[in-house]
Amino acid sequence: MTGTGTGTPVVLKFGGSSFPTASAYTGLAAALRDRIREEQRPMAVVVSAMPGETEKLRGLLHQVAPQPEDSTTAGLLTLADTVSAHLLAAALHRAGIGATVLAGHQQGLVTDSTFMWAKTERLDPAPLREALTDHQVVVVPGGQAADRHGRPTWLGKNSSDLSAVLVAAALGAGTCEIHSDVDGVYSADPNAVEGARLLPAMTYDTAALLSLHGAKVLHRRSVRTAKQHGIRLVCRLNRAPFSSGTVISAEGGPAAGVVLNTKSTVLAHASAAEADRAHSVFHTEGIDTVRLEDGPHLVVVGGYLDIDRFQREHGLPPARELGIPVTEIVGSRVTTHIAADPGQARELAQKLHDALPEPATVVRAL
Ligand SMILES: Nc1ncnc2c1ncn2[C@@H]1O[C@H](COP(=O)(O)OP(=O)(O)O)[C@@H](O)[C@H]1O
Ligand SMILES: N[C@@H](CC(=O)OP(=O)(O)O)C(=O)O
Numbered sequence: 633m634t635g636t637g638t639g640t641p642v643v644l645k646f647g648g649s650s651f652p653t654a655s656a657y658t659g660l661a662a663a664l665r666d667r668i669r670e671e672q673r674p675m676a677v678v679v680s681a682m683p684g685e686t687e688k689l690r691g692l693l694h695q696v697a698p699q700p701e702d703s704t705t706a707g708l709l710t711l712a713d714t715v716s717a718h719l720l721a722a723a724l725h726r727a728g729i730g731a732t733v734l735a736g737h738q739q740g741l742v743t744d745s746t747f748m749w750a751k752t753e754r755l756d757p758a759p760l761r762e763a764l765t766d767h768q769v770v771v772v773p774g775g776q777a778a779d780r781h782g783r784p785t786w787l788g789k790n791s792s793d794l795s796a797v798l799v800a801a802a803l804g805a806g807t808c809e810i811h812s813d814v815d816g817v818y819s820a821d822p823n824a825v826e827g828a829r830l831l832p833a834m835t836y837d838t839a840a841l842l843s844l845h846g847a848k849v850l851h852r853r854s855v856r857t858a859k860q861h862g863i864r865l866v867c868r869l870n871r872a873p874f875s876s877g878t879v880i881s882a883e884g885g886p887a888a889g890v891v892l893n894t895k896s897t898v899l900a901h902a903s904a905a906e907a908d909r910a911h912s913v914f915h916t917e918g919i920d921t922v923r924l925e926d927g928p929h930l931v932v933v934g935g936y937l938d939i940d941r942f943q944r945e946h947g948l949p950p951a952r953e954l955g956i957p958v959t960e961i962v963g964s965r966v967t968t969h970i971a972a973d974p975g976q977a978r979e980l981a982q983k984l985h986d987a988l989p990e991p992a993t994v995v996r997a998l
Contacts, residue, residue, distance in 0.1 A: 639671075639673040641675060641764050643678070643805045643807070644678070644808075645678040645811060646678070646680070646870055647680045647811065647870065648716075650679075650680075650811060650813070650871070657720050658727075659871070660870075661723035661724045663872065664727075664729065668729065675768065676803060677772065678772045678795050685712035685716075686712040686789075689712055690708075693705060693709075702747040706785050710773065710776045713773035713792065714773045718733055721771050724769055724771070734760065734771070734772050737778035739777065740754075741802075742756075742779065742780055747779075747783075747785050747786060750777055750785035750786060750787055750918075757802040760772075760803060774793075774796065775794075776795070787853075797857045797865070798857065801863060805863065806864060808864070808866070809868050810867050810868065811869065812870055814849060815876065816832070816878030817839065818889070819887070819888060820889055820892065827985065828985065831887050833879050833880075833884040835884040836880060836882065838884060839855045839880045840852055842889060844922060845957070845968070846891050846895075846931075850880075862882075864880065864881045866878075866879055866880075886964075887961070888962045888989055889988070890981050890984045890988065891957075892956075892959075892978065894974040894977055894978075897953055897955075898931050898953070898954040899929065899930045899939070899951035899953060899954065900927070902928065906948075907923060907930050909948070917942075917946070919942075920933040920934060924968055956972075956973070956974060958971055
């Protein structure tokens with residue numbers, strides 16, 4: 633089966649929330665077939681694992697080895713996205729579309745050997761370009777890459793967004809469409825806070841600020857990489873009518889929002905110097921942390937990290953867990969509050985959001 637047309641490929645990402653059931657693959661394949669017929673352009677489609685599958689593999693691994701090597705963990709966890717990619721390819725074939733899967737070691741994306749939070753070293757566009765010459769759709773399992781020895785590496789938890797932006801960069805695409813169970817970025821998680829407002833346009837810097845503090849909708853490194861390459865991010869719903877809610881680019885007014893991620897943790901260190909050192913070590917290892925200014929406090933963003941083990945392995949004195957951060961962002965002003973438990977964090981997020989300035993007021997005030 634040969635590729636479609638000669639235009640710049642369309643780059644789309646479908647997060648795990650797009651695949652709650654096996655039939656979701658069939659539904660998406662039909663929608664992609666219709667779009668290919670309409671636009672006559674080849675497609676690179678980045679997909680994530682079905683919800684919970686990556687963590688299921690982690691659970692299994694920890695039963696076998698409580699503290700596995702990072703290289704083993706990366707090799708195993710990335711398989712969940714491979715499964716998803718092949719399921720979509722199978723559905724596309726059945727819908728009469730020529731599709732192939734390019735796994736991490738086949739994509740031309742070479743990273744360092746950090747394994748669990750790997751950083752890009754080289755991006756060779758040739759494998760993707762060649763695959764798109766021969767197929768209408770190239771399906772890319774998100775989050776995967778390989779180090780220079782060909783060993784599987786992982787770009788980190790929820791990193792399919794980053795894969796999609798890297799694919800767009802490799803192909804010279806000006807836009808990358810990120811599909812999820814929400815149609816865009818809201819002033820707070822719409823599944824946790826009542827009255828959250830859709831933000832139609834925002835700058836890379838605002839989106840990066842929201843992600844840095846834990847807004848799960850976009851991966852922070854994906855926003856930063858999109859900014860570097862001037863790639864517009866278009867956030868869209870992952871099912872018909874695939875409505876697009878937020879465009880992230882160099883343009884956009886100031887925004888106001890509240891970030892709640894109950895997986896994030898605030899650590900209390902013995903001194904400011906200790907907190908600074910921990911911040912620098914986490915950062916060097918590719919883990920998002922935010923150093924709070926009003927104490928020796930550090931937010932470890934997004935969970936999925938054995939903090940005790942990390943501290944031990946990196947010679948950091950153990951810090952005390954203070955609670956869950958709830959962050960208020962108004963323009964460039966950021967205030968982080970600390971809640972004792974998830975229930976309190978939700979209540980606080982709602983209260984802070986209720987008190988946010990209306991969008992028009994924010995624009996006037998800044
Ligand atoms: N500010 C926000 N705007 C929109 N969604 C948000 C925000 N903060 C958190 N979210 C959450 O992000 C989720 C989408 O991200 P994720 O679960 O990673 O989706 P996917 O599996 O499609 O990548 C939404 O369901 C929503 O609960
Ligand atoms: N396997 C990845 C999949 C991913 O990136 O998820 P999503 O795009 O749904 O956030 C993970 O669980 O981290």
